[in-house]
Amino acid sequence: MTAPFDRDHGDYSTREDGMSKNHSPLSQLRLAVMISGRGSNLEALLKAFTDDKTIRIVTVISNDPKAQGLRIAADHGVEARVIDHHQFASRIEFDSAVDEFLIQNRIDLICLAGFMRILSDEFVARWSGKMINIHPSLLPSYRGLNTHERVLAAGESFTGCTVHFVAPEVDSGEIILQVKVPVLAEDSPETLAARVLSAEHRLYPQAVRLIAQQKLPGYKG
C-alpha cells in the first residue's frame, strides 16, 4: 500500500501538455464531479457541457454506492467510480485513494456537487485553487447544513447560492459567483430549496465556464 499522499509533486502539473503553468490556452478542462446523492447539479453540468469541447466531465466519484447520481453519470456515458469511505481505515486513506484516482485521470478541476464528506486539510492543500463547491446560501451567510430551514427561521427575504473554491474550513473559501433568490411568504424549506436548486443548476456551469475560459485568477491550473 502506498503511504497517504505519497506522490511526486516536485514540478508536476496534472495537465497532459504540461503547459498550464505558462497560462497557455487550455485545449480542454478535465473535470471530476464528486457526489454523495441525488446528482441534480451533476446532471446540470453534464447537460451544459455535452456540446462543449473545451470542458469534459471525465469521471464522477461517489463515496456512496447508492448515490442516485451514479445512474445519471451512466445515462450520459460517463465513467463513475465508487470510492466507499467505509472501506478505508481513516479519513486520510480515503482522501488518498480519491487523490490517486484524480491524478490517474489527469483531472484539472474538481467540482463538489452534493459531496457530503469533509475533506482533509492535506487533500484540500493538494487541490488548492483546483476544487470548487456549490452551496445553497449566499455565503458567507448560512454556512453548513439545513440552510433553507435556517433562512426561513430568520425571516430573510432573500437567499441564494454560491460557487466557491474549497478551503480547509468548510464553506469558507473564496467566492467565485453567487446569485440571489427571493424567499416567498408561503415558502416551506422544500419550496425554497427547489427555487434555489434551479438557480444552482444555472450558476454552477457558469462558474466552470469562467475557469475554462481562464477568466478567473483564483484558478491554479
Ligand code: DQB
Ligand atoms: C459539505 C458537506 C458537509 C458539510 C458541509 C459541506 C457539513 O457541514 N457537514 C456536517 C459535518 C459532518 C460531520 O459531522 O463530520 N459539502 N471539505 C473541506 N472544505 C469544504 C465542502 C464540502 C465538502 C467537503 C468542503 C469540504 O468547504 N475541507 C461541501
Ligand code: GRF
Ligand atoms: C445542493 O443543494 C448543493 O448546493 C448542496 O447539496 C445539494 C446537492 O444536490 N451542496 P444534488 O445532489 O446536486 O441534487
